[in-house]
Amino acid sequence: MDLQTHGARKYPTSTLLRSSAGLGWSTISAELRSHPASKTPVIVPQNVELCLTIAGNDQGLVIRTGAGQRQETRPSTGAIWLSPAGIDDDRITITAPIPRELHLYLPTTQFRKLADDFNLPGEPARSIRYVAGVRDAVIHQIGLAIVSAMTNETAAGRMFVETASATLAARLLQTYCDSGACKPLEPATHRIDHARLRRALDHISANLDEKITLNELAQIAGVSLFHFARTFTRAMGVSPNRYVSRLRLEQAMADAAAGKLSLAQIAFKSGFSSQASFTRAFRRATGITPGEYRSYRR
Numbered sequence: 001m002d003l004q005t006h007g008a009r010k011y012p013t014s015t016l017l018r019s020s021a022g023l024g025w026s027t028i029s030a031e032l033r034s035h036p037a038s039k040t041p042v043i044v045p046q047n048v049e050l051c052l053t054i055a056g057n058d059q060g061l062v063i064r065t066g067a068g069q070r071q072e073t074r075p076s077t078g079a080i081w082l083s084p085a086g087i088d089d090d091r092i093t094i095t096a097p098i099p100r101e102l103h104l105y106l107p108t109t110q111f112r113k114l115a116d117d118f119n120l121p122g123e124p125a126r127s128i129r130y131v132a133g134v135r136d137a138v139i140h141q142i143g144l145a146i147v148s149a150m151t152n153e154t155a156a157g158r159m160f161v162e163t164a165s166a167t168l169a170a171r172l173l174q175t176y177c178d179s180g181a182c183k184p185l186e187p188a189t190h191r192i193d194h195a196r197l198r199r200a201l202d203h204i205s206a207n208l209d210e211k212i213t214l215n216e217l218a219q220i221a222g223v224s225l226f227h228f229a230r231t232f233t234r235a236m237g238v239s240p241n242r243y244v245s246r247l248r249l250e251q252a253m254a255d256a257a258a259g260k261l262s263l264a265q266i267a268f269k270s271g272f273s274s275q276a277s278f279t280r281a282f283r284r285a286t287g288i289t290p291g292e293y294r295s296y297r298r
Helices: 108-118 137-151 155-175 194-206 214-221 225-236 240-258 263-269 275-286 290-297
Strands: 015-019 029-035 048-055 062-066 069-073 080-083 091-094 098-106 132-134
Touching: 015 137, 029 137, 048 137, 048 155, 062 080, 062 132, 069 132, 098 137, 098 155, 108 155, 137 155, 137 240, 155 194, 155 240, 194 214, 194 225, 194 240, 214 225, 214 240, 225 240, 240 263, 240 275, 240 290, 263 275, 263 290, 275 290
Parallel strands: none
Antiparallel strands: 015 029, 029 098, 048 080, 048 098, 062 069, 062 091, 080 132
């Protein structure tokens, strides 16, 4: 069953270019819209809304008021806006047309699952910060792949989206969550300090194309190798090496869908010793080869 969105009510004057409605996505909904100069009505969202400017307009402004803030940002290509679930008095004024804006709706259940898995307090979906105009390479790449999945409906694309939605929710909690609201509730002797973990996670995200060692991450976190490996695994649910491998595979899926690099280049970029080892890992994770995945997306 498709997830319900508030896009039609919040952006009544926009043109819907693409939608995930009817594609059977169960963990995220997506709408690609073209916005004229306009003002939005007040809608209290039940989902976390992430807006990514696919094709922007540097001549205009997006003016938002909500959560006790007033934000003015230019809708440049790549700019991101976040709205937590349950925010009230969220008003938006668009002063000039925005050709293509991707609206992603992540349900609270997606965040609740992460909260259960990692013992997070409170309601994480309502702890996402109300921010505007930020840039995030990880979110941008996933967003482009989701646009491609809406355009070319395949089983592989749906599989990628279902995986990417969990990555997006985790990324939002990792990077854009109110301080303390997304820190695991663990005994002090068994947890890693939030700031230290954030430094390690940020380093991983920024250096997926490079060799990343456990010793390097421990040094960045400022703790011993043994303590880092143990506490990282407790905090993230997987070992550091498996976490890095998972992010690299997700990046490889996005690169394969984009079609700009050869499979050999993607394998090298993703840290695999050969295209054959990359193909084996890809097949284990998805059930198909990178070449099959790419052909399905065309």
